[in-house]
Amino acid sequence: MLSRSQIERLGTRFVRRSPPAPEDLAALHELLLVYGDALEEAVALVQASLGITPTSRVKTTGTILEKLHRQGGSWLKNIQDIAGMRIVGTFDRAEQDELVARLAHLFDGDRRPRVVDRRMTPSHGYRAVHVIVLVRSVPVEIQVRTQLQHEWADLFEKLADKIGRGIRYGEPPEAMPQTWYTTLPPDQQKMYDLRYRIRRNVVRIAQAVAGMIDAYEVGALAEPHDPELRDYRAEVDAALAAFTEELDDL
């Protein structure tokens, strides 16, 4: 296994050189196999102890390179989610908490598992609980999602595929390069502008829906006048009204 400083240097080379050198890709693949072994062990433990069979994967090379370019080469040595498993359950918030506690207990060792509660600190609409455990010093991330949290996350990822992966990090949808845009005739520019504003509105609606799902899961729907829920509804209504205005302008 590579040392932390070797991993850091590898990450830095990936940022500096595009396309990556074949020997660097080979070194990354070796590293991924080590993560894969730890992941397999962690999945087996979850299966044997909790009777749950998660879906698991080692992060794609493309996503690792994308994140390195976004966050810098030294990020590679600190990455927590190269090895990851996902548990999607038909459980409520209390049962989600209970499962998280059981997972943390299962992997409790020299270094305590770290719980990242993305319900409390959502990431641009994404909500779930992640438990980061260590298996033979290799971090493995366990995503624990309720059915609705998961379905929203899947939908938003798909939307990101269509309009720009940066929306997952709070960036606006991808725009056409300005040099291309200026070559378009005015009517095509108008159509493009409209399409782009609709995309921004879709993101806004999706994030408001994530908030509504959260409010539903914590029981706010039982209180229809809950201020938080009212704010999300207003946000969805405003985005839909903006949609209608855009279409009227067409």
Next chain:
Amino acid sequence: MTHYLLVYDRDAGELVRKQIYAQRAEAMQARFRAEAEFNGRGEIEIVALDAESERELQRTHGRYFLGLTELADRITAR
């Protein structure tokens, strides 16, 4: 546990390849070969996944199998 190699085209929003392997190591090696095959095509995502069944895989990684409308319907159908 079944081991899958998926090749997904993000721009088209479609799965272009799905292969099944008996061993995780085989799926990983197939992933590395596919990465070389699709080298330079940023819209192609290549992932090796382990799941209890294909049904379970589709449930936990629906984005590879379903369109935007179908994914939205999963939420609104409740």
